[in-house]
Amino acid sequence: MTIFKKLVTTIVLSSTMVLSSITYASEDILILVPLPLDTQQGKIAVFEVPFIIGTASPETEFSAIGLPYIPPTISPHKHGNINLASIAGIKVKPSHESGQHYRIELDYAEVKEAYRTEKLLSVILDCVYRVASRGRGVGYSVKISITNLDSGSELHGILKRLIKIKGEQDGADQPATAGKPKAAGKEKPKFETKGPTQ
Numbered sequence: 001m002t003i004f005k006k007l008v009t010t011i012v013l014s015s016t017m018v019l020s021s022i023t024y025a026s027e028d029i030l031i032l033v034p035l036p037l038d039t040q041q042g043k044i045a046v047f048e049v050p051f052i053i054g055t056a057s058p059e060t061e062f063s064a065i066g067l068p069y070i071p072p073t074i075s076p077h078k079h080g081n082i083n084l085a086s087i088a089g090i091k092v093k094p095s096h097e098s099g100q101h102y103r104i105e106l107d108y109a110e111v112k113e114a115y116r117t118e119k120l121l122s123v124i125l126d127c128v129y130r131v132a133s134r135g136r137g138v139g140y141s142v143k144i145s146i147t148n149l150d151s152g153s154e155l156h157g158i159l160k161r162l163i164k165i166k167g168e169q170d171g172a173d174q175p176a177t178a179g180k181p182k183a184a185g186k187e188k189p190k191f192e193t194k195g196p197t198q
Contacts, residue, residue, distance in 0.1 A: 028054040033064040034130040036123040038082045044123050046130070058131055058140060062094035062104060065127045085124050088115035092128070093147075101141045104128055108155075109148035116149075118158050125162055 032048035039045050049069055053060045069083040081087055089110035095103045106124065108116070125144070132140040146159055 028052050031057070031061060033061050034127040035065060035069055036084045036120065036127060037069070038084050038087070040079070040082070044084055044119065046123055046126055048130075058102070058135065059094045059096065061131045061134075062092050062102070062128065064092075065124065065131070066090055066092040084115075084120060085127075088112070088120060090115070090120075090124060092124070097143075100135055100138070102132075102143075104142050104144045105147045106144065106159075107147050111149075116153070116155055118155075118162075121155060121158060122162055125159075125166065129166060 030050055030052055033051050034046050034048050036044050037047050037049075049071070051061075051064050051067075053064070066085045067083065068081040068086045070081055071079065073079050085092070089108075089112070091107040091109075093105040093107055095105075097103055106121075128142065128144065132142045134140075144159065144163060146153075146155055149155060
């Protein structure tokens with residue numbers, strides 16, 4: 001009888017642990033997402049700001065880079081959205097390819113000429129890299145492209161150059177070694193670019 005009681009107790013505890021993990025997976029959580037913010041002094045700065053998410057990660061974190069951000073304000077002046085990616089109309093569209101690999105599209109369909117600058121593109125890439133570097137110890141591998149932008153736009157060439165520089169700085173220009181053991185904390189996420197797409 002004692003063995004039976006122990007067995008029942010074990011089953012109940014195991015079921016409780018499984019249910020707890022399922023509940024946790026569906027709960028909202030607070031995370032920090034890097035955004036390119038207007039400092040209100042004519043500059044762009046990347047700050048990590050809180051978001052509550054309840055959907056897939058890291059897709060939600062990548063997408064959040066292009067969402068409006070209205071900070072709490074203690075001022076007689078009213079302030080609205082200060083996320084320059086959102087103000088510009090740049091949408092960050094992630095899609096999962098396989099394993100740790102993601103495709104990130106920077107959708108420029110609604111972006112006015114005034115916001116099609118190297119400076120803004122550079123800080124948005126910085127935000128993407130920061131999110132990618134969080135991936136399960138070794139980081140996520142991302143392929144980045146600009147969509148819905150004239151194929152003759154110089155931003156396509158600028159994107160390739162910026163990614164090449166980033167890859168050289170991080171040693172991220174070498175392909176990930178699939179199936180081989182990785183030294184913890186040694187490998188950097190891989191960043192790639194694709195040609196222009198319409």
